[in-house]
Amino acid sequence: GGGGSTAKSNANGVLNIGMPNGPQTDNNNPYLSSSAANSLGYKNVIFEPLAMINRVKPTDPAQPWLATKFDWSNNYQTLTLSVRDNVKWSDGQAFTADDVKYTFDLLKATPGLNHNAIPFGDTTVSGNQVTATFTSPQFVNEYKILTDTPIVPKHQWSTFKDPATDAVKDPVGTGPFKLKTFTPQTVTLDVRDDYWQDKGQVKELRYTSYTDNNAQATALSTGACEWAFAYIPNAKQVFVAKDPAHYQLFFPADMALHGLWFNTQKAPFNDPALRQAINMVVNRQDIFNQGESGYFYPAVTNITGIPTPAGDSFIAPEYKGKDVKVDVDGAKAKLTQAGYTFDGNTLKDKTGQPVKLTLSDPAGWSDYQTDLEIIKDNVAKIGITATVDKANQDTWTKDVDTGNFDAVMHWTDGGATPYQLYKSIMDGDLYKPVGTPGVNGNYGRFQSPEATAALKAYAAAADDAGRTAALNTIQKIFVDNMPIIATSAANLGGEFSTKNWTGWPTTDNAYAAGQPTQPTALSVILKLRPAA
Amino acid sequence: MSYLLRRIAFYVFTAWAAITINFFVPRLMPGDPVQALIAKEQGQLSTDAVHSLYVLFGLDKQQPLWQQYLDYWGQLLHGDLGLSFTFFPTPVTDVISSSVPWTLALVGVTTVVSFMLGTGLGVVAGWRRGSWVDLVLPVTTFLSSVPYFWFGLIMIELLAGPNSIFPSSGGYDPGVVPGWDIDFIGSAVQHSLLPALTILISSMSGWILSMRNMMVTVSSEDYITVAHAKGLSDRRVMLSYAARNALLPNVSGFALSLGLIVGGTLLVEIVFSYPGVGFQLFQAVGAKDYPLMQGIFLIITLSVLAANFLADLAYLVLDPRTRKEG
Amino acid sequence: MAISTVDLQAAAGEAAPSPRPAKRQKFRFIANKKTLVGLIILGFYVLLAIFGPMLAPYDPDARSADLLSEPTSAHWFGTTHLGQDIFSQVLSGARGVVYVGLLAGLVATALAVIIGVSSGYLTNTGGEALSALSNVFLVIPALPLIIIVASILPSVSNTTIGLVIGLTSWAWGARVLRAQTLSLRGRDYVDAAKATGESTWRIIFFELLPNLTAVIASGFVGTVIFAVLSEITLAFIGVSDPTDWNWGTILFWAQSQQALAQGAWWWFVPAGLAIAVLGTALSLINFGIDEIVNPRLRNAGRIKGKSVRMRIGFTPVLGKAVLNERAD
Amino acid sequence: MTDKTGEVVLEVDGLSKHFPVRRKGRELLTRKARSVHAVDDVSFTLRRGHVTAMVGESGSGKSTVARLLAQLHHPTSGEIRLHGKPVNVKAGRRFREYVRQVQMIFQDPFGSLNPVHTVRYHLTRSLRIHGNANGNLEEALRELLTRVQLTPPERYIDKFPHELSGGQRQRVAIARALGANPEALLADEPVSMLDVSIRLGVLNLLRDLKERLDLAILYITHDIASARYFADETVVMYAGRMVEGGDSETVTQKPAHPYTQLLIDSAPDPDRPARADEVGGEPPSLIRPPAGCRFNPRCPHVMERCKTELPPRLEIGDEPGHWAACWLYADKSAAVASGEAAG
Amino acid sequence: MTEPLIEIKNLDVDYGLGDEAVHAVSDVTLTLHRGEVLGLAGESGSGKSTLAYGMTRLLPPPGVVAGGEVIYHDPERGPYDVLSLTNHELREFRWAETSIVFQGAMNSLNPVHRIGTQLTDVIKAHDPRGSAQARNARARELLTLVGIPADRMDSYPHQLSGGMRQRVMIGMALALEPKVVIMDEPTTALDVVMQRQILGQLVELRERLGFSVLFITHDLSLLVEFSDRIAIMYGGRIVEQAPAKEIYTNSFHPYSAGLLGSFPALRGPKRELTGIPGSPPDLRAMPTGCAFHPRCPKSFEPCARDLPVLGVPDVPGGSDREVACWLHPVR
Ligand SMILES: Nc1ncnc2c1ncn2[C@@H]1O[C@H](COP(=O)(O)OP(=O)(O)OP(=O)(O)O)[C@@H](O)[C@H]1O
Ligand SMILES: Nc1ncnc2c1ncn2[C@@H]1O[C@H](COP(=O)(O)OP(=O)(O)OP(=O)(O)O)[C@@H](O)[C@H]1O
Ligand SMILES: [Mg+2]
Ligand SMILES: [Mg+2]
Ligand code: NI
Numbered sequence A: 001g002g003g004g005s006t007a008k009s010n011a012n013g014v015l016n017i018g019m020p021n022g023p024q025t026d027n028n029n030p031y032l033s034s035s036a037a038n039s040l041g042y043k044n045v046i047f048e049p050l051a052m053i054n055r056v057k058p059t060d061p062a063q064p065w066l067a068t069k070f071d072w073s074n075n076y077q078t079l080t081l082s083v084r085d086n087v088k089w090s091d092g093q094a095f096t097a098d099d100v101k102y103t104f105d106l107l108k109a110t111p112g113l114n115h116n117a118i119p120f121g122d123t124t125v126s127g128n129q130v131t132a133t134f135t136s137p138q139f140v141n142e143y144k145i146l147t148d149t150p151i152v153p154k155h156q157w158s159t160f161k162d163p164a165t166d167a168v169k170d171p172v173g174t175g176p177f178k179l180k181t182f183t184p185q186t187v188t189l190d191v192r193d194d195y196w197q198d199k200g201q202v203k204e205l206r207y208t209s210y211t212d213n214n215a216q217a218t219a220l221s222t223g224a225c226e227w228a229f230a231y232i233p234n235a236k237q238v239f240v241a242k243d244p245a246h247y248q249l250f251f252p253a254d255m256a257l258h259g260l261w262f263n264t265q266k267a268p269f270n271d272p273a274l275r276q277a278i279n280m281v282v283n284r285q286d287i288f289n290q291g292e293s294g295y296f297y298p299a300v301t302n303i304t305g306i307p308t309p310a311g312d313s314f315i316a317p318e319y320k321g322k323d324v325k326v327d328v329d330g331a332k333a334k335l336t337q338a339g340y341t342f343d344g345n346t347l348k349d350k351t352g353q354p355v356k357l358t359l360s361d362p363a364g365w366s367d368y369q370t371d372l373e374i375i376k377d378n379v380a381k382i383g384i385t386a387t388v389d390k391a392n393q394d395t396w397t398k399d400v401d402t403g404n405f406d407a408v409m410h411w412t413d414g415g416a417t418p419y420q421l422y423k424s425i426m427d428g429d430l431y432k433p434v435g436t437p438g439v440n441g442n443y444g445r446f447q448s449p450e451a452t453a454a455l456k457a458y459a460a461a462a463d464d465a466g467r468t469a470a471l472n473t474i475q476k477i478f479v480d481n482m483p484i485i486a487t488s489a490a491n492l493g494g495e496f497s498t499k500n501w502t503g504w505p506t507t508d509n510a511y512a513a514g515q516p517t518q519p520t521a522l523s524v525i526l527k528l529r530p531a532a
Numbered sequence B: 001m002s003y004l005l006r007r008i009a010f011y012v013f014t015a016w017a018a019i020t021i022n023f024f025v026p027r028l029m030p031g032d033p034v035q036a037l038i039a040k041e042q043g044q045l046s047t048d049a050v051h052s053l054y055v056l057f058g059l060d061k062q063q064p065l066w067q068q069y070l071d072y073w074g075q076l077l078h079g080d081l082g083l084s085f086t087f088f089p090t091p092v093t094d095v096i097s098s099s100v101p102w103t104l105a106l107v108g109v110t111t112v113v114s115f116m117l118g119t120g121l122g123v124v125a126g127w128r129r130g131s132w133v134d135l136v137l138p139v140t141t142f143l144s145s146v147p148y149f150w151f152g153l154i155m156i157e158l159l160a161g162p163n164s165i166f167p168s169s170g171g172y173d174p175g176v177v178p179g180w181d182i183d184f185i186g187s188a189v190q191h192s193l194l195p196a197l198t199i200l201i202s203s204m205s206g207w208i209l210s211m212r213n214m215m216v217t218v219s220s221e222d223y224i225t226v227a228h229a230k231g232l233s234d235r236r237v238m239l240s241y242a243a244r245n246a247l248l249p250n251v252s253g254f255a256l257s258l259g260l261i262v263g264g265t266l267l268v269e270i271v272f273s274y275p276g277v278g279f280q281l282f283q284a285v286g287a288k289d290y291p292l293m294q295g296i297f298l299i300i301t302l303s304v305l306a307a308n309f310l311a312d313l314a315y316l317v318l319d320p321r322t323r324k325e326g
Numbered sequence C: 001m002a003i004s005t006v007d008l009q010a011a012a013g014e015a016a017p018s019p020r021p022a023k024r025q026k027f028r029f030i031a032n033k034k035t036l037v038g039l040i041i042l043g044f045y046v047l048l049a050i051f052g053p054m055l056a057p058y059d060p061d062a063r064s065a066d067l068l069s070e071p072t073s074a075h076w077f078g079t080t081h082l083g084q085d086i087f088s089q090v091l092s093g094a095r096g097v098v099y100v101g102l103l104a105g106l107v108a109t110a111l112a113v114i115i116g117v118s119s120g121y122l123t124n125t126g127g128e129a130l131s132a133l134s135n136v137f138l139v140i141p142a143l144p145l146i147i148i149v150a151s152i153l154p155s156v157s158n159t160t161i162g163l164v165i166g167l168t169s170w171a172w173g174a175r176v177l178r179a180q181t182l183s184l185r186g187r188d189y190v191d192a193a194k195a196t197g198e199s200t201w202r203i204i205f206f207e208l209l210p211n212l213t214a215v216i217a218s219g220f221v222g223t224v225i226f227a228v229l230s231e232i233t234l235a236f237i238g239v240s241d242p243t244d245w246n247w248g249t250i251l252f253w254a255q256s257q258q259a260l261a262q263g264a265w266w267w268f269v270p271a272g273l274a275i276a277v278l279g280t281a282l283s284l285i286n287f288g289i290d291e292i293v294n295p296r297l298r299n300a301g302r303i304k305g306k307s308v309r310m311r312i313g314f315t316p317v318l319g320k321a322v323l324n325e326r327a328d
Numbered sequence D: 001m002t003d004k005t006g007e008v009v010l011e012v013d014g015l016s017k018h019f020p021v022r023r024k025g026r027e028l029l030t031r032k033a034r035s036v037h038a039v040d041d042v043s044f045t046l047r048r049g050h051v052t053a054m055v056g057e058s059g060s061g062k063s064t065v066a067r068l069l070a071q072l073h074h075p076t077s078g079e080i081r082l083h084g085k086p087v088n089v090k091a092g093r094r095f096r097e098y099v100r101q102v103q104m105i106f107q108d109p110f111g112s113l114n115p116v117h118t119v120r121y122h123l124t125r126s127l128r129i130h131g132n133a134n135g136n137l138e139e140a141l142r143e144l145l146t147r148v149q150l151t152p153p154e155r156y157i158d159k160f161p162h163e164l165s166g167g168q169r170q171r172v173a174i175a176r177a178l179g180a181n182p183e184a185l186l187a188d189e190p191v192s193m194l195d196v197s198i199r200l201g202v203l204n205l206l207r208d209l210k211e212r213l214d215l216a217i218l219y220i221t222h223d224i225a226s227a228r229y230f231a232d233e234t235v236v237m238y239a240g241r242m243v244e245g246g247d248s249e250t251v252t253q254k255p256a257h258p259y260t261q262l263l264i265d266s267a268p269d270p271d272r273p274a275r276a277d278e279v280g281g282e283p284p285s286l287i288r289p290p291a292g293c294r295f296n297p298r299c300p301h302v303m304e305r306c307k308t309e310l311p312p313r314l315e316i317g318d319e320p321g322h323w324a325a326c327w328l329y330a331d332k333s334a335a336v337a338s339g340e341a342a343g
Numbered sequence E: 001m002t003e004p005l006i007e008i009k010n011l012d013v014d015y016g017l018g019d020e021a022v023h024a025v026s027d028v029t030l031t032l033h034r035g036e037v038l039g040l041a042g043e044s045g046s047g048k049s050t051l052a053y054g055m056t057r058l059l060p061p062p063g064v065v066a067g068g069e070v071i072y073h074d075p076e077r078g079p080y081d082v083l084s085l086t087n088h089e090l091r092e093f094r095w096a097e098t099s100i101v102f103q104g105a106m107n108s109l110n111p112v113h114r115i116g117t118q119l120t121d122v123i124k125a126h127d128p129r130g131s132a133q134a135r136n137a138r139a140r141e142l143l144t145l146v147g148i149p150a151d152r153m154d155s156y157p158h159q160l161s162g163g164m165r166q167r168v169m170i171g172m173a174l175a176l177e178p179k180v181v182i183m184d185e186p187t188t189a190l191d192v193v194m195q196r197q198i199l200g201q202l203v204e205l206r207e208r209l210g211f212s213v214l215f216i217t218h219d220l221s222l223l224v225e226f227s228d229r230i231a232i233m234y235g236g237r238i239v240e241q242a243p244a245k246e247i248y249t250n251s252f253h254p255y256s257a258g259l260l261g262s263f264p265a266l267r268g269p270k271r272e273l274t275g276i277p278g279s280p281p282d283l284r285a286m287p288t289g290c291a292f293h294p295r296c297p298k299s300f301e302p303c304a305r306d307l308p309v310l311g312v313p314d315v316p317g318g319s320d321r322e323v324a325c326w327l328h329p330v331r
Helices: A002-013 A034-039 A097-109 A139-146 A213-222 A271-282 A284-291 A329-336 A364-381 A393-402 A420-426 A450-460 A464-481 A519-529 B001-028 B033-041 B049-056 B063-078 B092-125 B132-145 B150-157 B180-216 B223-230 B236-261 B264-272 B277-287 B292-320 C008-014 C033-055 C086-121 C125-139 C142-152 C159-169 C171-184 C188-196 C200-211 C213-237 C245-256 C265-293 C321-325 D062-069 D090-103 D120-128 D137-147 D153-158 D167-179 D194-215 D224-230 D246-251 D259-264 D332-342 E049-054 E087-093 E117-126 E132-145 E163-174 E193-208 E219-225 E246-250 E254-260
Strands: A012-021 A067-073 A080-085 A120-126 A129-136 A177-182 A186-191 A204-209 A248-251 A251-261 A341-343 A347-348 A358-360 A383-389 A407-411 A486-490 A494-497 D008-021 D036-047 D050-056 D075-081 D102-103 D184-186 D216-220 D233-238 D241-247 E004-015 E024-033 E036-041 E063-075 E080-082 E098-101 E180-184 E210-214 E230-234 E237-243
Touching: A002 D153, A012 A034, A012 A186, A012 D102, A034 A204, A067 A139, A080 A097, A080 B033, A097 A129, A097 C086, A097 E087, A120 A450, A120 D241, A139 A450, A177 B292, A213 A347, A251 A364, A251 A420, A251 E098, A271 A329, A271 A364, A271 A464, A284 A364, A284 A486, A329 A341, A329 D194, A358 A364, A358 A393, A364 A383, A364 A407, A364 C245, A383 A393, A393 A407, A393 B033, A393 E254, A420 E230, A494 E024, B001 B063, B001 C125, B033 B049, B033 B277, B092 B132, B092 B236, B092 B277, B092 B292, B132 B180, B132 C265, B150 B180, B150 C245, B150 C265, B180 B236, B180 B264, B180 C188, B180 C213, B180 C265, B223 B236, B236 B292, B236 C171, B236 E117, B264 D137, B277 B292, B292 C125, B292 C171, C033 C086, C033 C265, C086 C171, C086 C200, C086 C213, C086 C245, C086 C265, C125 C171, C142 C159, C142 D036, C159 C171, C159 C213, C159 D050, C171 C213, C188 C200, C188 D090, C188 D102, C188 D167, C200 C213, C200 C265, C213 C245, C245 C265, D008 D062, D008 D216, D036 D050, D036 D062, D036 D075, D036 D216, D036 D241, D050 D062, D050 D194, D050 D224, D062 D102, D062 D184, D062 E254, D075 D194, D090 D102, D102 D167, D120 D137, D120 D153, D120 D167, D120 D332, D137 D153, D137 D167, D137 D194, D137 E163, D194 D224, D194 E254, D224 D246, D224 D332, D233 D246, D233 D259, D241 D259, D259 E193, E004 E049, E024 E049, E024 E210, E024 E237, E036 E049, E036 E219, E049 E080, E049 E180, E049 E210, E098 E163, E117 E163, E117 E219, E132 E163, E163 E180, E163 E193, E193 E219, E230 E246, E230 E254, E237 E246, E237 E254, E246 E254
Parallel strands: A012 A204, A358 A383, A358 A407, D050 D216, D050 D233, D102 D184, D184 D216, E036 E210, E036 E230, E098 E180, E180 E210
Antiparallel strands: A067 A080, A080 A129, A120 A129, A177 A186, A186 A204, A248 A494, A251 A407, A251 A486, A341 A347, D008 D036, D008 D075, D233 D241, E004 E024, E004 E063, E063 E080, E230 E237
């Protein structure tokens, strides 16, 4: 789009937000990842959560939002909420505890909408109190229930024939903004007058959906877009350098990983020693600087793979401060010790076969591809001949699904604790033998009963001590087996411009995530002030 | 009469075959929509969502392929193309109808212009063979051999910018609300300039080349000499005698390209973030959005067949000798 | 009006017996300068395709410390974000492009000719069936088809890609050829060949085909360009020979790293230009077909170093040529 | 002459060919399809060692008959028999089998030679297809060209059709047909563009072939005099129908049908001053041919009957085999006399 | 003799350039007078068509006019050289002043236009102001003139018989009532009735409009009957030229005599046809001296050595004829 609107936007109180997600269709169901509201993130300013948890600082206490109070009991199987008074839906109706019950029951009854797969039990209401029960302990899902479950109005939604397939064209929410116009390219929202708390200074939000990262990057660098989340290669030069005083990157780590997954069922990669040795030569700094342009996926340095600083408090004492450094000689020593031999520059495994490694990822994922190129180069130092297979995405997906690969760059699940990431790496319950499709985590076919037990123990632990113990065990198993080589953390970041608006979260004041699609985006928008 | 019936049967058969293939082809592709979605999100979507998505898309019940195929025809005959997965739960018809006008306008206009310009230049290049006009062809071929996106990006880099009249992406200004008003149309036209130019420059040489070659072929036919002998003006001989006889391949090509207009021009739409069908198809393929893919294939099929029909008619009009006698 | 005397002497002198059988030059084709230039360029590309990888100064995969450096004497075309030498990549990439382009072009053109001309010439059900086949292929979306084929096959080699592109892109040409064939097949010389007893395929290939050269040639040039562009598109969506560089891969990297926005034009420009020059070479070669498609153009030539422009309908009058060329 | 002489090679029985005419505008609504009645109910035979000349009006369907015989058109009705067996072949081996025996020379030498092939190609093909080039191909080519007086052969062999004069092309077309060594030759105005001396040479050549190889020849021409000299038998066509037939000398010297008489009278003859009674009338439209005898609108001897009833073939009786389709000869005994009187 | 209309002077026409050139027409001088029909006959391949197309500059490549002049005596503008006209002037000159019926008339119609259109567009080109209706009427008139029912206006060329196409071309040639009509074997595909009818019309029109005809044909009897003068070509040169009757009764050149001895007569007793022995000359390797001498029954010693020039023979009453033969020394 043209740049003409930027100069005026501040005067009109307009904030331009962008996402590189292509044309949108008019649907504002917050529970459908395909809806425009979700894809662009404006569901967060229409629908509000019960409480706001900041994933950048997951150990900070949750900030009450639509619920003024919330208590867990019964080993995290019962949640008791007090619902805020004086909140009005944007159509003027009052927000009540019934709406919360309706939302929970809706998700329970409609698996298609229950995208977090929360095992809802019965929910009861008395006055402004809501008591929700769950069929299993929900400690690990606290964030999902409190922050990632936007509350929808019963009086509107109960009129839908099928809430999963009826398009929510006219969204009614408790949030500070309401939908003004919708076009496949741009969605405009107006601030509400009767919002229940300080509605901030932003008068109008414009969400633009750019076709791809490049278009998004261009828009950012011209100033047409002031807030976005997209991968920009060499962002420092392409974006920040265009206006260093205003253009900023804020990319805090999330508690999820990107790393090199081995097929732990396939020789010789089933040998932890080999994986550990490779771990010792992978240059995470190069990956961060060249593959991730020095900002996008923050480098993971701790040997446990837990992203820092978000996960600092979870790291077991024995691993605190233990960072991985490139150590070719150490790796070689480790390999020789484990029975590998070097024939000149070629590493031979215990059976005398040269070690060959095929690294594969879809061709279109240029950052992963770059990472693989770097890894390929790195492993050559310990005599491993690697090839990079720029696979077709569908083929690749299928190969990963059936365990037909040597090693791939892949992600893990994430959450407010390291539990989710470890679970998706090592949980035996997710294990499927090589050749059987349908894996949902544990793509590397990692098998360790201890790890599975420890994960279970963590989720069901009655207290913090139990959880800490379980997590420490998990970390040890991870470090000893190295099922994946964690190279980077997922991010919660965003690009923004302080030219018109100030008050954005920063590394020092990480009060919210950087992504405009995160629930905390609402906190950011309420905090923004026009630049002087 | 029987000729007409035969043609109709022929088209119906072709349509059936194409639709059938278009049903099965996407389903032969490895992967499914949910996996594609998860892969696309690269971890932004938690694995917990997987189940909900299968339920949502109705993929949790395992139906045999042939059953799906029959259902598909059942739906199709009711004019129902299903719900798109990527834009769930928007009906495919809505998704397509939101993008078709863009593509029709951009690609349609440029195809017509490119055909006319290219054919015109081709006529001249063939007629004035051996003069400086010979240069036109290598130059335009050079431009058209350049990959679309390469050319597009260079154009963006050189021409577009915050203060340029050429916006670099989108179908219209983000602030403008679509409607039949000056603002919107102006903005839409402005946004279509660069993509149009790109398509034009890169597609013209094909027309020039084939027209030129045909002109050279017919240029020494006896009737051309007769036309000169008749003292007709050079223009008239060139157009009504030479070009008219040389036109057949180009016109049939043109008819075909009309059919492919609705398919859009994938890369250009991508480079310029143009909200057209080509881009949508590309996304649908990536997302395994079967209903959307099928919907787009269906309209492409129908328009290609219609174009074919047009082409068949055009032959009859253009060259009476193509008529089957007897 | 001045009446010029005719040089009787010259007329008689030149009639001196020279009982030389009308000889035909086999390689007249090359006599055309444009064609020659085109052939030289194409030859150069073919050489590149054969020897390019050997000539490359660096391993195109090798990373170096010079990240994203502009062209220098060490790296003629600069380096990538990983420090790879772009010049080496371009050299090694020629093979994939030339091979895939020509292979696909040949396959598609051959199919288009066989199916298009047959469907236009044959009046029976066979002709209709072929015509239906090309219609169906016109409609089948090439992109998914290519992805499927690529994902079903165990490995994606350049040959596979070339074949797949070729096998999916012939329908257009077939339709156009069919149209022109419909117009040709009623010509007397076709009937005459038939009456002489030529077999159907011989009529198709030897009577009709030469008269379709114009369409075939432009189709071939178009298909090669299309094939090269498809190959690049495929490299984008991940269908490419994993062991090989091609210009598409280079552009893919440049594009995904936003080379232009980063100011790294050297990354983006050479491969694109190289492709364009290949297309141009083909179109230059195309000028050589004129004399094949139209034998009457064969004898045009020059006299005493001065070229006489042969123009249909306006026979040149030697000595008055300048005059005739005046105002038109 | 061998014993095969006189054997019937090709037999045509009741042959008709109608070309549909495209309906325009209003006509599309009415269901009536119009057609050009190019050939109607034509029957004759071609015998080994015989030349049958076909003369007649321009546009009367002579070329169409030749094309029908060459199986290039397919009859609307009627039958063609080769050696007594009905043929209707469209393509394939049986078609080639047929054309090996029946060759055609096209009327238009400007259109029937492929512009992109040289003379050598055209002739080589005809020799090759029918396996007549077993020995020395070059020799065979030279011989073919020499036969049709394209000498020296080297001068013509590598030329493209456009480099030849009209007559030269016509001779290439003849050479091509001869190369196939057929049993029957359908020659559609084969010598129309040749000067008389070369024409004589070519006709002599054909006569020679006819006699040596027992060729059956259909000789379509407008040069009635050459038909007289060259053909054994002559048939006359008018507006798609055969109106007269008989041995050449009789037909040219004692024409029976009024049209034939007109034709003979119109032939230019320097020895005879042009006749005063200029020919009247126009050729009939073949889309709506006149009812009855098609010549009736122009016939000087027209009777009421001519306008309604189609005359059958009627024996004239002056010479065996001489017939005419004219009501003038309905009364058989009177026929001979009036035939004479009309001539 | 009436005044000249077109004077061809020493015309040379070649195919190809330089050493490769074939001299298809050499040094031809010929005059077409106002209102006369000039017959041109000669051996097949002797350059008749080349002469006709060369003088109008319509010869397709690689034909070139290598020399000579074609003076047109325009009644209004006086004489000028047609070969020196600019392309634009030439276009205006064509068809309005000289029209031409090509030898391949069957092939010279544009296959994709109806014959009606092709008839009207020439009228339109030279008279852009006339009404479409008038043009159509004229086109119908022309078709009827050449014996084609006017309902064939909408036919495409391929739907017509060979002779019908020829007739369309003849009709077209008369469309603008030009001063000169060049006809290159226009009646090869016409039956004699039609031929006589059309030529009769032509003669009648000539008397009315006063145009001249250059008539190329092989049909000598036709020429004798219809033309005023006849020129005989052999090997690219005119070898004899005389009033029609005189050539027929008393030809001077042995080649002309040979031609006359070759044509079959329709009436009277069948006579033995002699023909001309030998074969046509090779234009690339012309015999020295008289091109006909290798075949000439009367050739004697100068024939092989010297080229006879065309001139008025030194015989009584031969003043209106010309011949190029050593048997008939020129005056
Ligand atoms: N393009 C050409 N290149 C070389 N020679 C040619 C070319 N065109 C014609 N000729 C030769 O020029 C000579 C004269 O040809 P032209 O067509 O004038 O003959 P013509 O007298 O009209 O004969 P015809 O009566 O057979 O039509 C012929 O011998 C022919 O072979
Ligand atoms: N393809 C066609 N479509 C329609 N009418 C046709 C077609 N071919 C021929 N005719 C018509 O059939 C009639 C006979 O044509 P044909 O060519 O057989 O005549 P012809 O006797 O050979 O005449 P000519 O002596 O002039 O060559 C003509 O009226 C012609 O217009
Ligand atoms: Mg005919
Ligand atoms: Mg001629
Ligand atoms: Ni002068």
